[in-house]
Amino acid sequence: MPDIYLTPEGLLKLQNELKELTGPRRRMVIQAVQVAREHGDLSENAEYDAAKEEQGKLEYRIHQLQDQLSNAKIIDKSKIPEGKISIGQRVRLRDLGTQEELEYVLVSPAESDFENGKISNTSPIGRGLVGQKIGATVEIRIPAGVRCYEIISSEMV
Numbered sequence: 001m002p003d004i005y006l007t008p009e010g011l012l013k014l015q016n017e018l019k020e021l022t023g024p025r026r027r028m029v030i031q032a033v034q035v036a037r038e039h040g041d042l043s044e045n046a047e048y049d050a051a052k053e054e055q056g057k058l059e060y061r062i063h064q065l066q067d068q069l070s071n072a073k074i075i076d077k078s079k080i081p082e083g084k085i086s087i088g089q090r091v092r093l094r095d096l097g098t099q100e101e102l103e104y105v106l107v108s109p110a111e112s113d114f115e116n117g118k119i120s121n122t123s124p125i126g127r128g129l130v131g132q133k134i135g136a137t138v139e140i141r142i143p144a145g146v147r148c149y150e151i152i153s154s155e156m157v
Contacts, residue, residue: 003072005088006075006108007088007111009157010111011069014072015069018066036050036051068110085106085131086131089106090105090154091104091153092154093149096149096150107119124140134151136150
C-alpha cells in the first residue's frame with residue numbers, strides 16, 4: 001500500500017476510530033454472536049448470520065485502518081513549496097461561471113469528508129488544484145462538466 005499523507009488531526013481521528021472498533025465495538029459484536037449462537041441451530045439462525053456479517057464488516061474496517069495507519073505519513077508543512085497548492089491546505093476558490101466562492105481543505109482519501117469541506121487530493125477538483133498557485137485560473141473536469149475556478153487564497157491547516 002502506498003504512503004498515506006495525513007494531517008495530525010486526521011491521524012488522531014483514525015487512531016481513535018481504531019481504538020473504538022478494537023475495544024468496545026468489537027466486544028459488543030462478539031457478544032451479539034455469542035447470544036445468537038445460543039439460540040440453537042446455526043443453519044437456520046438469521047440472527048447469527050446477521051451477527052457474523054456484522055463481525056466480518058467490523059474486522060474488515062479494523063484491517064483497513066491498521067493498513068492506513070501503518071502507511072501513514074504526517075504532512076510536513078516545512079517541505080511544502082511556498083505559494084503552491086498542496087495537501088493539508090485550505091483553499092478558497094471562485095467559480096468563474098457562477099461567481100460563487102467555495103472553500104475546501106485538501107486531504108488524503110482517508111480523511112476526505114465532502115460534507116465538511118474536506119476533499120481528497122485525488123478527487124477531480126483536488127487533482128486540478130495541487131501544484132497550482134494563488135491567483136491562477138484552472139479548468140477542471142468534474143462529473144457535471146468543465147468548470148473554471150480562480151484560486152483566491154490558500155493556507156495550511
